Amino acid sequence: MQHSLQKKRSKGAAAKAAALVFLALLAAPFSYYAAVFGIEGLGGGPQRDSYLFVPGSAWSNAAISVHMLIGAALPVLAPLQMGLGLSGRLPALHRWLGRLLILAACVTAAGGLAFTxxxxxxxxxxxxxGFSVYGLLLLAAALQTARLARQGQTARHRRWALRLLVLAMGSWLYRVQYGLWALATGGAASNPQFTGGFDLFMNAGFYLPWLLLLELILRRRPSAP
Structure with missing residues (x-):
């Protein structure tokens, strides 16, 4: 009985790990696009025509470029950090990747908040x-995840790491949700000025519903990490 339960848990953990790695692969094309955008904004190539770049506004252009370049790592690094199971097998690598993830999240949040x-x-x-709240939540989750890791509060650290994972996927989810909405409705209640009904929902709809869903799961399974 015990062996059967152990085998079932092992299969469940393997399935979760595979799903997280698959999520990182799905996000990789977006991360590449964001990184190229950031490099171009910082002078690494011809700057593309985008409403995010404002002529003569060097500081805001630099802020959004750093936000895009460093933030490009989050949708790939966050699921890999949780999916590869490094904390048990390679704890030193887990810690260093965690530090890199925390730093990237903090810089990304700071760049986005500065631009706004x-x-x-x-x-x-x-x-x-909506976007400022997202940036503050990303920053708070990163700092909490790091603080609890340093204090050795493993269970709480993992719960905050899950919150950080959801927020780290935010930029990717924003594009995915807009893409699915466009396919399903032809872009109803959305316009180039981002003032339509769906646009207003999406100001927080790319992170808040997912955070609330995670909280419900964590409350129903208090012993889960």
Whole structure:
């Protein structure tokens, strides 16, 4: 009986790991695009025509470029960090990758918050608020994950790492959800100014529902990491 239960748990862990690695692979093309965007914005190539780049606004352009370049690592690094099971097999590598992930999350959050403060978003104050809350949550989750790891509070560290994972996937989820909406509805309730009904929902809809879902799962399974 015990052997059967152990085997079942092992299969479940392997399935979760495979799903997380697959998620990282799905996000890889977006991460590549974001990294190239950031490199171009920092002078590594001809700067593309984008509403994110404002002529003569060097600081906001630099902030969004750093945000895109460093943030490109998050949708790939976060699921790999949790999916490869390094904490048990290669703890030193797990710690160093964790530090890299925390640093990337903090820099990404700071770049996005700085851009919003200096330049503002295309969608006006509703988007400013939604994206600023996202940046603050990303920063808080990163700092909490690191703090609890240093204190050796393993269970709480893992729960915050899951929150960080959800937030790290935010930029990718934003594009995926817009793409699926466009396929399903032809882009209804959305416009180039990001002031449509769906646009307003998406100001927080790419992270808040997923965080709430995670919290429900964690509350129903208090012993789960």
């Amino acid at each position: 403060a200096w330049q503002g978003t295309i969608g006006g104050w509703p988007m400013d608020i």
